Amino acid sequence: MQLTAADDLQSLQRTRIHTQKVLILRTIKNSLTGHELRKIEYIRAGIVPCLSELLSTSNELLKHGEISDTQIQEQDALWLQSAAIVAVVAGAGTAFTRPFLKSRIIDFLLGYLLVTNTIKVRLTILRSLNAIASNLPPQSEKDWTPDQSLTRCLYTKSTAECITRIVRNAGTPIVEQQVVEAALGLICKSCTTEKQKTVLVEAGLLDVLCTQLSRFIAMDHFQDDNTLGQGRHSGTSLRRTIHLSPILETIGLLIEKAQLYAERFIRSNEMISTLSLTIDSVYTEGLVRANPAYCPSTRILSMPLPEHLPTKIDVLLPQVMDVEGMKAARKSSFPPLDVAAQPARRRGMSNRTSTDQNTSMANESSTEPVETLVVPWLLFIARSSSRRRRMIAARVLAILKCHGFVHSVRVRSLASLLVPILVDLLDDTHKQATNSPSDTGADALIGCPYSYLVPSTLALTVRDNEHLQKAAVACKAIPKLAAALKSNVETLQDPALHLWWPQKLHVKLTDGEQDSCLGRGGPSIQLRTNMRLREGLLQALASITPDNDNYRKEICDAGALAQIMQALEPFHTQLVRNNEGDSLSVHGNSPQVLVAACGAVRALTRSPTTLRTKLVDADVSKAVLNLLYTSNPEVRISATMVLANLSHDFSPMKQDISEANVVRKLCEQAHSANARLRHESIFALKALVNNSPNKLKKLIIDELGCSWIRHLIATDPHDVPQGEVIGLVQRDYRKGSMARFASDSPDERMEGADSSAGKADGDDIESYNLHTLQQDLDIQAELLAFLRNLTTGESPTEIIDYLIGEIGQEDFMHVLIDRLRDRIQSTPHIIGQMRRSPAVPAATVMNTLYMIAHLAAAERKYRMMLCNNTTLMRQVSTLFGSTDAGVRSACCWLVINLIYPTSSGNGNGINASGDSIDAVMARARELQKLGIMNVVRRLEKTELVVDVRERAATAAECFGRLLERG
Incomplete structure (x- = not known):
């Protein structure tokens, strides 16, 4: 057999007649199809470098000089057979693909794809x-990431x-449709980073897909799979359009993590106009009469949808009662507990009719963006x-819901219209593919094409929505997911390749040359x-149970915790050596699973x-701490987010997190150039x-x-120039420059933030280190x-003294004042014109105020320092x-800590913190002179928020008790 392979390749290299070359290539292709040993023989005999040399010669011929039509046909035949051999060999597995990646065959195939007009050659390539x-x-041998x-x-x-x-140029022949589907399939398999998606969108692919989708809608006329060809068009006409699934799958891939691209999709003029025209032509009285199930008289919706929803298409959707919306309308009949409303107003609101409630709900939802026809x-x-x-359409809908393009009324309706379908697919996917009624439950999700999208689509659908989470739990989603996870973890294995x-x-x-031997x-x-x-x-599982303790208990009772712990094992490989060749044995989980x-x-x-019982028994802290040392940044970020929960006071695993080596690792991550890793590390340290x-x-x-x-x-x-990372290099920026704020318009800043946030999910190190302005503001607030x-x-004074001693008291106070006030920027080239920067984030101001309040609660010297700083106290007075x-409440707390008249500790008018009553009264008078007392008393009477009002009442009482004595 070895001599046959070598003879064939030698004959291919010796002959100069194109027809003979094509004949030999066809013979080799037929010989390789279905025979793994022959593929190994031909690879070892050098078929990859032989094909590379053959395609290189053909490529040079095409580049230099004009060729006749006959020569073009000969070249097409040569490329057709060569590409077919590549497809046959590469389809055998990862070990057979490595030789092609080490040669230039991919470059040659893509190069010929750009110039050929032959449909069959394009399809084969x-x-x-x-x-x-x-x-x-x-x-690499120790990396999960595929070769790039x-x-x-x-x-x-x-x-x-x-x-x-x-x-764009796809025509009606079936072969052309197959070419398009092969091209879209290649994108869906290989496109993984936002940078790659940007290249495709900038080339116009998203707009072209919207055009093709509008053509499909115009042809399909809302017919389901069971009635295809029974409507206005025949089945032949419908088959002339590209299949819907590849189009939607590619669109979903492009818009999944880019809100701007998602908006571009739903606002496509062609899509909207086509949907509008199709709806007007299809939803006639005759069609409604022909479908009694969709007749408006059979609706069970007692409360109409808001007028700005595209209710015309809702004729074909089952209408369900919006119970949550009705509850919200009833709640609006009663004033909030923190609002002091007049009794007459309460009676007037309680007597509203259901029509008034519907109008109120519509008015409340009118602040949301208008839903386009694409969503229904x-x-x-x-x-x-x-x-x-069905699966791909549900996924794209879930992606639009996560981006905020689905109306809240529509989102609530998904609890009845979509969530039960997705939960049922956890059982029915395998049954539909194999027609085997015995395969249900966990095994139903293994081995069926696109079944892996079912749980992830369910996760996108119910994420951040308590109503949808409740619907999923009611459909028994948790035991089904737990059973599928158990089956997946226990049965999944990928042993070493045995040659x-x-x-x-x-x-x-x-062993041997990289393009003439098998991979490992x-x-x-x-x-x-x-x-x-x-x-x-x-x-x-994570999306269903973020805020409900009963759901978490159900996950543990279903036995999923053991499989979750196994899913925390990092990916690693083991080199297995045998007489035939070395191969890799794969263990652990991919970074995405981690x-x-x-x-x-x-x-x-x-x-x-759960934290004190189940997770302690499972020793979850050890597994999570191990992930801090992985090479993948996303895994380290996720592990750090878990550590933040394990670092709270009620966690029995806080002691494990407090070890010196863990603390040093978190502090090291806090200095990282990655914005998210830095933010989450500081968050974990804050809890610790x-x-x-x-x-x-x-x-x-x-x-x-x-x-x-x-x-x-x-x-x-705002002063950090675009492209630099705050705090990474300690240098003084020009104060007041607001370089990032002044350089771009608001729209450009929003686009930049969106794109960099998307790039942070890519594999490029530079994209990971891009910071947006909002990320830097969040890091500073954290x-x-x-x-x-x-x-x-306990003993906070010791730490305060240590911190201020290291930083310097004057610098420390100057920084705190700077964080409490807005900045003014002079507009360049326009004399005398001033522009105010965006307001300081409320989180920054609130945390600064509470830190000052903690200084005031520590020792007398700090209280005196704060009261003597007139600039600081005047700035605080403006924040009331x-x-x-939260900011108003923090201001009240600061005042309380400054003037709270604590009882004496030694009978001489001196309390435990070293304050005399005279000193407290003096501080109260200083605050009175600054107008803070009047502001506090006004808040006590007019504030609507209970927490702020009670804090203001306490502060006003302190003023009264102290100044009455004086």
């Missing part, structure tokens, strides 16, 4: 690239424009279709698909009961220092560095919250009028 994309080996050789060649401007042209159309497709189309050979080998099949294997396509399923199952598992653990740790011993607090201060703390809270994020918790607990209730 795209299928060969799909085979490579489906079986990509890992980037294909994507580096694929996501260029020229290739993206070529794919866009293919989709997707819901209709998800309900009326089946299999892949059987009929005779004894003197050289291993994996790696995660197979089945393993990657099942990992995506595991990721979706964990995401669904992130999803951390999300599930984070949801469970929100329950003190709360009520902790001063020894631990000093360790954290020393590890972070007082100079770094001062620099980060002293720098205005560091102030850390200092707020740092200055509380803040629109944020």
Whole structure:
């Protein structure tokens, strides 16, 4: 057999006649199809470098000089057979794909794809690239990430424009539709980063997909899979359009993490106009009479949808009673507890009719963006279709819901119209694919195409919505997800590649030149698909149970905790050596699964009961701490978010987090250039220092560095130029420059924030380190919250003295004042014109005020220092009028801590904190002179928020008791 392979390749290299070359290539292709040993033989004999040389020669011929039509046909035949051989060999697995990635064959195939006009050649090239994309080996032996050789060649401007042209110019022949579906399938398999998606969108692919989708809508006329061809058009006409699923799947991929792209999709003029015209032509009285189930007289909706919803298309959707909306309307009949309303007003509101309640609900929802026709159309497709189309439509709808483009009334209706379908698919997916009624439950999600999308779509649908979460639980989603997760974890394995050979080998099949030997294997396509399923199952469990303790208990009772803990094992490989060749044995979980598992653990740790019982027994802290040392930034971020929950006072695992090596790791992450990692690390440290011993607090201060703390809270994020990271390099920026604020318009700043947030999910290190203005503001507010918790607990004076001693009292007070006031910017080139920057975030102001309040609660010297700082107290007096209730409450707390008349501790008028009653009265008079007493008394009478009003009442009482004595 070895001589046959070598002879064939030698004959291919010797011959100069194109017809002979094509004949030999066809013979080789037929010989390889279905025979794994022959594929190994031809790879070892050098078929990959032979094809590379052949395609290189053909490519040079095309570049230099004109060729006749006959020569073009000969070249097409040559490329057709060569691409077919690549598809046959690469489809055998990851070990067979490695030789092609080490050669230039991918460059040659993409290059010819740009110039050829032959449909069959295009289709074969795209299928060969799909085979490579489906079986990509890992980037390195210890890495889960697939090899990037294909994507580096694929996501260029020229290739993206070529794919866009293919989709745009698709005609009616079935072969052309297959080419388009192969191109879209290649994108869905290989496009993983936001940078790659941006290349496709800039090439116009999203707009072209919207055009093709509008054509499909015009042809389909809202017919489901069971009635295809029975409406206005025949089945033949409908088959002339591209299948809906590839279009929707690609659109969902492009808009999944980019809100701007999602808005571009739903606001597409072609989509909206086509939907409007189609609805007007289809929803006639005759169609309604022909479908009694959809007749308006059969509606069970007693309360109409708001007028701004596209109710015309809702004729084909079952209407359900909006119970939550009615409850909200009833609640609006009663005044909030923190509003002192007149009795007559209460009686007038309680006598409103149901029509008035409907109007109120519509008025409340009128502040939301108007829903486009795309949303109810997707819901209709998800309900009326089946299999892949139903799944993809539901996923795109869920993505739009997460981006905020689905009206709240529509979102509540998903509890009855979509969530039960998705939960049922957890059982029915495998049954529909195999027609096997015995396969249900956990096994139903393994091995069926696109079944891995079911749990992740359910997670997107119910995320951040208590009503939808309740509906999923009522449909028994938790036991189904737990059973599927158990089956996935227990049965999933990807053993090392065993390369059987009929005779004894003197050289291993994996040794030799990289393009003439097999690869060592790696995660197979089945393993990657099942990992995506595991990721979706964990995401669904985390999305259903973030705020309900009963749901968390149900997860533990269903036995899912053991599988969640197994999902926290990092990915690793083991090199298995044998006589035939070395291969990789894969263990652990992909980074995406680790992130999803951390999300599930984070949801469970929100329950003190579960945290103190089940999670302690499972030793969850050890598994999570192990993830801090992985190389993937997203995994470290997710693990740090879990540690923040484990660091609270009620957590029995706080002691594990307080170890010196863990603290040093968190402080190291707080200095990271990654904005999210820095933010979450500071958040975890904030929880850790709360009520902790001063020894631990000093360790954290020393590890972070007082100079770094001062620099980060002293720098205005508006002054940091675009592209730089706040706090990474300690240098003074020009104060008042507001470089980031002044350089861009509001729209440009919003687009920049959106794009950089999306890029942060990519694999590019530079994209991970991009900071937006909002991220820097959040980091600064979180560091102030850390200092707020740092200055509380037992003996806070020791820590305050240590902190201020390191930073400097004068600098420290100057920084605090700076964080409390807005900044004014002079507009360049316009003399005398001033512009105010955006207001200081309420979180920054509130945390700063509470930290000052903690200083006031510590010792007399700090209270005197604060009262003597007239600039600070005048600035505080202006904040009593803040629109944020938390800021107003913090101002009241500061006043209380400054003038609270504590009882004497030694009978001489001196209390335990060293204050005399005369000193307290003197501070009260100083605050009275600044007008703070009048502001507090006015808040006591007019404030609507109970918390602020009670704090103001306490402060007013303190003023009264002190000044009455004076």
